[in-house]
Amino acid sequence: MTNSPAPSLTPQARAYETMRTQGLRLTSQRKTITEVAFGNREHFSAESLLARSRRRNAKVSRATVYRTLSFLVRAGLLRQVDLGQSSPLYDPNFADHPRHGHFVCVDCRKIIEFHDHCLDVRESIVTKDHGFSPRRVNLQIEASCDALREKGTCPRSARANQSHPKK
């Protein structure tokens, strides 16, 4: 499942490598979809991935987008996250930063990634205390951006507040 090939390659390269390893064909559609998915660090929906892919390459169908998304998730390169939107989003930063969590701003619904090593440690301890071995963690914190609002950065703006994991 989460058997990604070389750990230092870009997620895109790892996707191609995994396809090759599994004997899957590297079609122009799969290339386009994969490029677009990992083309920037923002979370995206299946629908927006389709739209962006079509902007590059007219020959992409909705079905192929869903089939490729499903492959990338199974390959451990993309994470599906449900942050309260009508449909789930996909997180392209998962392969490089598997442990980050998400803030969802209750004021502007912006998604901001964060990472904290102390949380990792504590989560691991709690899990083992209950007799489990942790596999994957999903931490979402809904929060209101008091500080940002004071600084005039957040209030329901469409600004790119999206940030990257700390560590």
Add this chain to the structure above:
Amino acid sequence: MTNSPAPSLTPQARAYETMRTQGLRLTSQRKTITEVAFGNREHFSAESLLARSRRRNAKVSRATVYRTLSFLVRAGLLRQVDLGQSSPLYDPNFADHPRHGHFVCVDCRKIIEFHDHCLDVRESIVTKDHGFSPRRVNLQIEASCDALREKGTCPRSARANQSHPKK
């Protein structure tokens, strides 16, 4: 939104109280659905809530189940959680234990609730470090039940491993 009336009443009583306060009518359907929702501590889907409600009272429609679920979530008495199933589940323990997280066993998909105060504290600190005020936390840990398997308790059994929050 999360303006629950008296904090010591049962979630069911709080639901009725909130309906009364908001001038909503206490119909037999709403009573049945609410009773069933809070009738035990297990997480449930909209569909299973409908089935269980109909077992008690023939006059319940799918639409009314969804409308009532939506009300209970808005009232802060039920939490919708997405734990990787095809459709979201509803957590009836949210009102009494708003801060618990969920283990999802990768072996048997069983859901087990847990709570850890140190995690609360650390989550709060991390959130404030980023200039936010925490509102709601959703922590899911996928884990494999090594210990349980050794003890012969978990392996894909349908046993009621579902547990309640610690504190």
Add this chain to the structure above:
DNA sequence: GTACCTGCAAATGTTTTGCAGTACG
């Protein structure tokens, strides 16, 4: 008595699937 509520069925929105044609390797 009159809003408000319910059930029904149709609408909606998302994701999946069967199949005939296309193209990668």
Add this chain to the structure above:
DNA sequence: CGTACTGCAAAACATTTGCAGGTAC
């Protein structure tokens, strides 16, 4: 060249909604 892949359109689901009739207060 053969087989896996794609696009299309229909199907499969989950959830929402409009409306006519029913019911709590």
